[in-house]
Amino acid sequence: MKHDCDVLVVGAGPVGLTLALLLGSYGHRIIVLERHAAIYPLPRAVNLSHDVLRVWDGLGLYYDLFESAVADVRGTVSDEVEIIGASGQVLRRVPYNGPSKTGTSRTFRIHQPALEKVLETACQKRGIAVIRSTEVENVLNTDSHVEVSAQGPSGIQNWLAQFAVGCDGANSLVRRSVGFPFIDCPGSNTTWLVVDVAPTVPGAGEKWKDFHNARVHMNPQRPHASVFGTPQRRRWELMLLSDEEIAKASDSGFIWSLIAEFGCNPENALIEKSAAFSSKGGWCETFNKGRILLAGDAAHVTPTFIGQGLNSGVRDANSLSWRIDLALRYPESNWCRMFEDWTSERSGGVQELIKASVAMEARVTVTDLEQAMRRDVEYNQRPFAPQNPEKLGSPGMYALNSEEGEAFHDEVGSLFIDGTLQIGDRHGRLCDHFGVQSWLIFLSPVGESNSKTQICSDIIRRFSVVLNGKIVSIGNDIHDTTGVFSAWFMKYGALGVLLRPDHYIYGVARTATGLESLVRDALCHLGLLGEETVTLKPELQNRPVGDFGSQSIATKSFRRSDLNINMLLLKTIAFFPLITLTLSSPLLSKRDEASVLTGIQKIANATITLNNTVASYPGGIEGTITAVEILSDSFAVINAIVCTTNDAKHSANFTDAESESVAEAFIATLVPVVESSLATIESKKADFEDGFLGIASLTSLVETILKEIKSDSDDLATAIIAKLTSTWASVAPLIVAEIDDAFDKAIATFAS
Ligand SMILES: Cc1cc2nc3c(=O)[nH]c(=O)nc-3n(C[C@H](O)[C@H](O)[C@H](O)COP(=O)(O)OP(=O)(O)OC[C@H]3O[C@@H](n4cnc5c(N)ncnc54)[C@H](O)[C@@H]3O)c2cc1C
Missing domain, CATH: 3.50.50.60 (FAD/NAD(P)-binding domain)
Structure with a gap:
């Protein structure tokens, strides 16, 4: 299908x-x-x-x-939310901002x-x-x-x-x-008025009452909250009283009267939004x-x-x-x-x-004064119980075997910390280096220097191939610049941590055996250890993968028999060859001339697919599905170009021989394919004029896509030229000009 x-x-x-x-x-x-x-x-x-x-x-x-x-307002506004009681007294200051586990402020304005x-x-x-x-x-x-x-x-x-x-x-x-x-x-049934204002006079917002604070006013006369928005904007959420109509939300006189006490008025502010909403959970x-x-x-x-x-x-x-x-x-x-x-x-x-x-x-919504006073007393006596949105619910996909008594018990199933790592001359957080979507085995510095840190290669092979996982080890090649990771490993006496692609901790291990069983456990939990036949879909085998640090998807099929053969081997040779986990592991993706060549081939393949789909486009209403395919194929071309550009940017400079093979691939593989596809697209102009996708006319959509592909191709050319030796770099602009001309001609066809 x-x-x-x-x-x-x-x-x-x-x-x-x-x-x-x-x-x-x-x-x-x-x-x-x-x-x-x-x-x-x-x-x-x-x-x-x-x-x-x-x-x-x-x-x-x-x-x-x-x-x-997004704005980071830490330093400008208070790190705490003030809860104000019925008589205007501060009942509690709730920690709200401050430093976070991932090394940034805990909250931002959006x-x-x-x-x-x-x-x-x-x-x-x-x-x-x-x-x-x-x-x-x-x-x-x-x-x-x-x-x-x-x-x-x-x-x-x-x-x-x-x-x-x-x-x-x-x-x-x-x-x-x-x-x-x-x-x-x-229990959730009140109606609120939300009002967003922006100052119209420079600096006016800073003078409004509460500017430096977020406050929840549990005022029985009208419960309301006053919070800061993106710089200068202010948000008030005000409860509508039982006798007030929802229509009040569009009554500007009513709204100004409610926020006048903050010093906000039509002379210094603009109401960006006012709307009523029913609180619902x-x-x-x-x-x-x-x-x-x-x-x-x-x-x-x-x-x-x-x-x-x-x-x-x-x-x-x-x-x-x-x-x-x-x-x-x-x-x-x-x-x-x-x-x-x-x-x-x-x-x-x-x-x-x-x-x-x-x-x-x-x-918050108590409107009876006596009741509100009683609430304030109780509120003062109740211990503060913060929510932790950074912990997964139970049961979930994390190691179930971590002992209650272990210091790291609470860490399992929680968001992992982040900090700055230096790899080569690049500084960045884990997500900058490895994207957000890779399974990671992250090893402590002790792990790297300890020659006993050895894990059965079969499990690591499965981790790498089946889960697309990577192994990162703090050590000679990867510097824990601020020491936060090393401190974390030290605190829990951990050798390594297995991280899910969403950065939550699957499990923590103190030994290589523990780490190996965590990986096995995760594969098993996902049903991907080999207990069942799991076959990679054929059409995904050659699909370009977005460049967010992930390795390309490998082609593998694991069966129970696969596992059995491995078990047999295990018994025969006592143990699989052991590998030491360091950054030099080939499991980390490397970008070089070979990956650029592969990328060029992927662009060519994606362009050929696009060409064939365009050629089959019948126009009119019956062409809608093909139009969607054209859109999707165009995006695949763009995706392949962007990925290859990234590969080129992250490659070392090419040698003369490498420059020659990249230039040759460009001229012999890509240019003819691109030129003939542009010719096909141009030849279909009349059919595109006849078709629609969503609300967009197809001719203008094709024009937009062509411009995007041209601009992305120019970026790719710039990235590649920067890596070529001077001889090749000097001839490259001629090839780029030839492609640009072909694009300009096609774009002009659709613009006219
Ligand atoms: C006053 C107010 C303040 C808030 N403050 C915060 C806050 O400070 N922090 C916070 O985290 N959250 C806050 N929220 C909640 C936040 O805005 C929502 O949780 C968030 O927008 C949900 O995102 P969503 O993508 O799930 O849904 P939505 O943002 O509602 O997006 C759903 C999309 O689906 C489309 N759609 C619906 N039906 C169809 C259909 N049949 N076919 C095609 N498209 C369809 C809609 O048009 C819409 O574009 C606030 C909400 C309100 C109202």
């Missing part, structure tokens, strides 16, 4: 877009369907947790986010529309189709695929995918269509049914009091993406169990947060 994509994501909110980017970086074909024509322009989330920022950092979006969407723009732009650049103005109406689970029907601008369209994920928000159609039971968390019993999954608000709704809805959703995406990757790579495996694990570890965590948020709502 031919699928339109591997995974269809419903909803281009922050969770759907993040999931699409994570899955895309593994090389899977993703389509996102979104009902709205444009990004929802008004602010919602303001509070961003460090671990979520780290996910986007691992996707290479850190700088883009800080340019427009502007949600700007965030969504950064994520969607990244999708476009990385070959992920985000198709807007397309509202999903029905989703059907079958044994072999998912069928999705959606209402687009040209009528109903049907899509076939291997898996579908509903990231379609609190009123999820996917949830209703598939029949996921939703449990309301009792609840979760689905399960987040997975067959091939359909739910993530984000579709799966669980967190009242806004603790600012965790978006954060929880991105955590869902982060811990789901690598499981879907494994399910796609090993379709014969018991992926259903992986998804059940995912539901239980995610739902355990979010339920705690939702209950805490609903309990907070009950405390």
Whole structure:
């Protein structure tokens, strides 16, 4: 059966877009369907947790986010939230910001529309189709695929995918269509007015009361919260009293009267948003049914009091993406169990947060003065019990055999620390060097120098090949610049830690044998140790993998007999050859001229596929599916170019012979393929004029794609030229000019 994509994501909110980017970086074909024509322009989330920022950092979006969407306000505003009682007294200061486990501030400010723009732009650049103005109406689970029907601008369209994920928000159609039971968390039923303002007079915001603070005013006359937004913006959430209509949310006189006490008025501020929302909390019993999954608000709704809805959703995406990757790579495996694990570890965590948020709502929303005074007394007496969103629910996918008495017991199933590592001349965090999506065995410095650190090669081979895992060892080649990792290993007396791709700790080991059994345990837990036949899907064998530090997917098939042969060998020679784990292990990916040559071949292959799909395009309404394939094939070309550019950038300078072979591959393999594909595309102009995809006319879409591919090709050429010897570098511009001319001609055809 031919699928339109591997995974269809419903909803281009922050969770759907993040999931699409994570899955895309593994090389899977993703389509996102979104009902709205444009990004929802008004602010919602303001509070961003460090671990979520780290996910986007691992996707290479850190700088883009800080340019427009995210701000670190530590130092400008207080690190604590003040809880203010009925008489205006500070009841408690709750630690809120401060340093985090991953080496940054614990929280950041976020502007949600700007965030969504950064994520969607990244999708476009990385070959992920985000198709807007397309509202999903029905989703059907079958044994072999998912069928999705959606209402687009040209009528109903049907899509076939291997898996579908509903990231379609609190009123999820996917949830209703598939029949996921939703449990309301009792006690959550108040209505609030959210007001976002931006100063119109320079410096005015800094003079507003509470500017340096986040405060929850448990004022029985009108409970409200006052928090800081991205620099200068201010957010107030004010409870609507029982006799106040929801329509008050659009009454500007009413709104100004509520925030006047903060010094904010029409002379110095602009109301960016005012909306009423009913506080609601609840979760689905399960987040997975067959091939359909739910993530984000579709799966669980967190009242806004603790600012965790978006954060929880991105955590869902982060811990789901690598499981879907494994399910796609090993379709014969018991992926259903992986998804059940995912539901239980995610739902355990979010339920705690939702209950805490609903309990907070009950405390904050008391409007009777006497009751509020009693509440304040009780509140003062109750010990502070912080939530820990960085711990997975139980049972989950982490080592179950870690002893209660072990010092590291609480670390297992928790987010791992991060810090700066220097590898060669590159400084960066773990996610910068190794991406967010690799299984890692991370060894202590003691581990590297200790010659006894030896692990059975068969397990390591499986770890590397089946899980795409990497081994990192602090030592001569990798410097723990600030010492945080070494200190952590020292604290727990650990030789190594096995990290999941989402950076959670699978297990901690004190010995090589312990480490080996952790890896075996993880493979077993995933059903990938060899107990069952697990075969890598043929079409994934040559698929380009996004360049986020991951190694290419190897082609392997493990069977019970495979394990048996290994066991036999084990018995015969007593033990497999042992390997010492150091950075010099060939398991770490190396970029050189060979990887650039492979990349050029991948670009050529992807271009040929695109050429064939374009040639078969019939135009008109019957060409819609082919149009989607063209889009997807174009993205595969872009993806291959971007990956090869990265390989070129990270390669050492080429020798003369290497320069010659790269230049030859460019001229002999790539140029003819690109030129003939451009000619095919041009010849189809009339058919493209006749076709539509989503709301976009195909001619303008083709023009946009051609411009993108041209610009990416120029980047690739620049990266390669920088590595060539001077002789080859001097002739290269002529070849680049030839390709550029061909692109310009094709672009002009579609622009006219
Ligand atoms: C006032 C307020 C303050 C908040 N503050 C915070 C905070 O500080 N921190 C925090 O972490 N969270 C906060 N949240 C919550 C946060 O905004 C949400 O949790 C987050 O937006 C959820 O993301 P999502 O991608 O799951 O869903 P959404 O953002 O709702 O996105 C779902 C997408 O799916 C699309 N869609 C829906 N149905 C269909 C369909 N049938 N077909 C195609 N597309 C469809 C929608 O158009 C939408 O684009 C706040 C929320 C509010 C309202």
